Amino acid sequence: MARIVMKFGGTSVADLDRIRSVAARVKREVDAGNEVAVVVSAMAGTTNQLVAWCTALSALHDAREYDTVVATGEQVTSGLLAIALQTIGVNARSWQGWQVPLATDGAHGKARIESIAGGDLIRRMQGGQVPVLAGFQGIGPDGRVTTFGRGGSDTSAVALAAALRAERCDIYTDVDGVYTTDPRIVPRARKLAKIAYEEMLELASVGAKVLQTRSVELAMKEGVRVQVLSSFDDGATLGGDLPGTLVVDEEEIVEKEIVSGIAYSRDEAKLTVRGVPDRPGIAAAIFGPLSAASVNVDMIVQNVSADATTDLTFTLNRADLPRAEKTLAEHQAEIGYATLLADKEVAKISVVGVGMRSHSGVASTMFRALASKGINIQVISTSEIKVSVLISAEYTELAVRALHTAYGLDA
Amino acid sequence: MARIVMKFGGTSVADLDRIRSVAARVKREVDAGNEVAVVVSAMAGTTNQLVAWCTALSALHDAREYDTVVATGEQVTSGLLAIALQTIGVNARSWQGWQVPLATDGAHGKARIESIAGGDLIRRMQGGQVPVLAGFQGIGPDGRVTTFGRGGSDTSAVALAAALRAERCDIYTDVDGVYTTDPRIVPRARKLAKIAYEEMLELASVGAKVLQTRSVELAMKEGVRVQVLSSFDDGATLGGDLPGTLVVDEEEIVEKEIVSGIAYSRDEAKLTVRGVPDRPGIAAAIFGPLSAASVNVDMIVQNVSADATTDLTFTLNRADLPRAEKTLAEHQAEIGYATLLADKEVAKISVVGVGMRSHSGVASTMFRALASKGINIQVISTSEIKVSVLISAEYTELAVRALHTAYGLDA
Numbered sequence: 039m040a041r042i043v044m045k046f047g048g049t050s051v052a053d054l055d056r057i058r059s060v061a062a063r064v065k066r067e068v069d070a071g072n073e074v075a076v077v078v079s080a081m082a083g084t085t086n087q088l089v090a091w092c093t094a095l096s097a098l099h100d101a102r103e104y105d106t107v108v109a110t111g112e113q114v115t116s117g118l119l120a121i122a123l124q125t126i127g128v129n130a131r132s133w134q135g136w137q138v139p140l141a142t143d144g145a146h147g148k149a150r151i152e153s154i155a156g157g158d159l160i161r162r163m164q165g166g167q168v169p170v171l172a173g174f175q176g177i178g179p180d181g182r183v184t185t186f187g188r189g190g191s192d193t194s195a196v197a198l199a200a201a202l203r204a205e206r207c208d209i210y211t212d213v214d215g216v217y218t219t220d221p222r223i224v225p226r227a228r229k230l231a232k233i234a235y236e237e238m239l240e241l242a243s244v245g246a247k248v249l250q251t252r253s254v255e256l257a258m259k260e261g262v263r264v265q266v267l268s269s270f271d272d273g274a275t276l277g278g279d280l281p282g283t284l285v286v287d288e289e290e291i292v293e294k295e296i297v298s299g300i301a302y303s304r305d306e307a308k309l310t311v312r313g314v315p316d317r318p319g320i321a322a323a324i325f326g327p328l329s330a331a332s333v334n335v336d337m338i339v340q341n342v343s344a345d346a347t348t349d350l351t352f353t354l355n356r357a358d359l360p361r362a363e364k365t366l367a368e369h370q371a372e373i374g375y376a377t378l379l380a381d382k383e384v385a386k387i388s389v390v391g392v393g394m395r396s397h398s399g400v401a402s403t404m405f406r407a408l409a410s411k412g413i414n415i416q417v418i419s420t421s422e423i424k425v426s427v428l429i430s431a432e433y434t435e436l437a438v439r440a441l442h443t444a445y446g447l448d449a
Numbered sequence: 450m451a452r453i454v455m456k457f458g459g460t461s462v463a464d465l466d467r468i469r470s471v472a473a474r475v476k477r478e479v480d481a482g483n484e485v486a487v488v489v490s491a492m493a494g495t496t497n498q499l500v501a502w503c504t505a506l507s508a509l510h511d512a513r514e515y516d517t518v519v520a521t522g523e524q525v526t527s528g529l530l531a532i533a534l535q536t537i538g539v540n541a542r543s544w545q546g547w548q549v550p551l552a553t554d555g556a557h558g559k560a561r562i563e564s565i566a567g568g569d570l571i572r573r574m575q576g577g578q579v580p581v582l583a584g585f586q587g588i589g590p591d592g593r594v595t596t597f598g599r600g601g602s603d604t605s606a607v608a609l610a611a612a613l614r615a616e617r618c619d620i621y622t623d624v625d626g627v628y629t630t631d632p633r634i635v636p637r638a639r640k641l642a643k644i645a646y647e648e649m650l651e652l653a654s655v656g657a658k659v660l661q662t663r664s665v666e667l668a669m670k671e672g673v674r675v676q677v678l679s680s681f682d683d684g685a686t687l688g689g690d691l692p693g694t695l696v697v698d699e700e701e702i703v704e705k706e707i708v709s710g711i712a713y714s715r716d717e718a719k720l721t722v723r724g725v726p727d728r729p730g731i732a733a734a735i736f737g738p739l740s741a742a743s744v745n746v747d748m749i750v751q752n753v754s755a756d757a758t759t760d761l762t763f764t765l766n767r768a769d770l771p772r773a774e775k776t777l778a779e780h781q782a783e784i785g786y787a788t789l790l791a792d793k794e795v796a797k798i799s800v801v802g803v804g805m806r807s808h809s810g811v812a813s814t815m816f817r818a819l820a821s822k823g824i825n826i827q828v829i830s831t832s833e834i835k836v837s838v839l840i841s842a843e844y845t846e847l848a849v850r851a852l853h854t855a856y857g858l859d860a
Contacts, residue, residue, distance in 0.1 A: 106543050
């Protein structure tokens with residue numbers, strides 16, 4: 039017997055039939071003797087519709103009212119799932135953030151959870167009741183509904199698991215786990231049985247969109263064991279091996295892979311500032327205004343200067359490129375650069391693994407594998423558990439396949 | 450300057466354009482110097498969809514969860530209207546029942562309002578803010594959302610007007626007021642400038658579906674002046690005469706009409722119990738079981754008995770007829786009747802007017818007018834301000850037109 043939190047995303051509750059399937063799955067866990075709490079997203083498409091209404095009325099809509107409107111999507115599914123559970127004999131009750139209460143700060147539209155009063159829920163679960171929490175929302179200091187930003191139901195689930203001291207938080211999605219890389223590119227990609235929080239964070243931030251980044255950060259901070267699994271296949275979750283991928287503390291992974299996965303991102307752009315005076319403070323002159331304009335800069339490389347000037351290259355999210363160019367153009371005089379050179383045809387490829395901490399040679403394996411395919415590396419960055427390179431976008435699939443093989447990840 | 454509550458129904462907020470129109474109308478009242486609070490229904494069709502989902506999951510769905518689900522329709526429109534108001538420069542804020550709080554009893558799905566904490570709202574209105582209350586809902590003693598049953602937003606509006614001590618409660622609907630009868634039957638029907646609460650109750654209960662009956666009862670009890678007007682035409686509501694129909698205390702109507710309106714209902718059925726033993730207690734033997742089966746009986750007539758048995762005829766809602774027949778069949782032995790005779794082809798025609806209290810001859814005018822058209826009266830019932838007759842359904846329009854002329858109501 040265990041206490042678990044089960045979270046179902048929008049596609050898992052997209053219509054009444056799927057809500058009934060979710061209810062049946064919850065019942066299996068209850069029948070196995072587990073104490074279960076459930077977190078639900080809005081029915082797929084609902085949140086988009088609600089957001090579109092707010093935006094159509096005003097591009098600069100009041101965030102408090104936006105929260106009031108969009109939070110209804112999860113309220114509907116929480117009530118419907120409670121009804122579906124009761125119908126098959128499971129004692130269930132829906133909960134909105136303000137009822138628990140699930141207290142957040144006052145940052146409407148992107149609120150952060152401050153506390154969850156879990157006592158009443160725990161007593162009800164011990165009494166055999168299944169709480170069904172509307173995800174993605176809480177109540178702010180002003181007594182108004184707050185929401186967490188898109189994908190926030192993952193965060194609700196992890197926070198609830200922490201508050202309930204649950205053994206595990208199962209996140210049901212439309213994929214059946216975390217893979218060594220994108221199976222659409224590498225059919226021989228393997229599903230990982232376990233992955234460390236830090237690896238998951240690196241993979242998520244470079245494009246493996248399985249879990250919301252904030253939910254993984256929270257799971258790491260609170261030590262919540264998270265399982266990613268599919269809501270569409272019927273792999274028994276009970277007893278024995280878990281069917282999905284368990285996201286856990288590094289310590290829990292006995293056999294650490296040197297490299298756990300290969301991630302890629304096509305949402306990159308590269309901007310080169312040419313003819314920059316090579317003097318102290320020049321980086322601050324460039325990145326200060328960009329930061330003020332909310333442009334997130336990722337990789338940075340500065341050429342060795344041959345004369346009094348140098349070139350500075352950095353990568354950023356492609357959507358931010360126009361704002362970055364405009365910002366730098368406005369500051370051209372004070373920075374004193376000659377020209378800007380933008381390139382949108384780039385991709386970032388990353389190899390990730392906690393095993394890198396104790397193994398050398400990871401980067402050189404990467405460089406050798408890419409060179410053998412004739413792929414030129416434009417920029418390199420490394421962290422303790424990740425090596426990333428920027429390459430021409432047309433080589434993306436080739437690079438991912440080459441690296442997947444080079445690190446022995448093929449199934 | 451006045452303090453008013455404006456209530457908009459589902460067709461008035463059916464899409465974003467209509468919500469913008471509602472916002473413009475609210476702004477006109479605010480610009481005229483009024484303190485305004487608004488109550489909104491769900492977008493037309495939304496509540497039906499939400500109810501259908503609950504019913505599809507379980508015919509006997511939990512009323513608490515039903516309330517959680519269906520209350521979201523009004524929550525959405527309250528937030529959207531607040532955004533639309535802010536967009537045109539009106540300081541506005543949405544309110545859910547639990548935020549006010551608007552406290553109800555625990556009868557989920559058909560809750561009754563117990564109290565509204567109006568103090569904070571009044572202070573905000575005095576400070577220039579427009580509260581936009583989600584209609585049809587409150588919070589029960591168990592801290593859960595409650596709803597009032599269909600049409601409950603009218604009741605929300607009247608209750609809010611009472612709590613705010615508002616000068617008037619304007620109910621915007623898809624008709625522009627209360628008419629002397631249905632204009633589809635009598636094109637020369639006149640719009641009434643004023644009507645008494647009691648008259649409105651009689652007209653509503655016999656088929657003039659303009660205001661929810663409970664909201665009129667509450668308005669009468671609390672002395673809230675209610676105006677019924679159209680959300681689709683642009684009659685100036687400011688200064689001078691009001692464009693709709695004002696529902697007020699009888700005392701406020703100086704020139705009382707003897708008859709204010711002619712109502713009809715086609716939702717009737719007639720049931721005759723033949724060969725009933727003519728002894729004391731027989732009425733109780735018949736109507737006791739019907740009451741226990743939740744069958745509402747309306748008009749009752751007992752024939753003068755010629756021998757030891759008699760016939761007893763009563764009318765009821767047509768939808769209840771099968772249940773009534775079944776109930777009486779089950780009790781045939783103890784009642785001791787011979788046969789049941791049902792007639793679904795009947796209609797009830799009523800003339801209503803507070804002036805009847807001080808005028809005689811109203812009923813005889815009715816009987817004469819119907820007789821002159823060859824219409825046979827099957828059952829008669831009267832109250833202090835109403836005379837109703839049951840006739841064959843095929844004569845409905847003819848009877849309504851004849852009576853409208855006979856009482857001098859034609860425009």
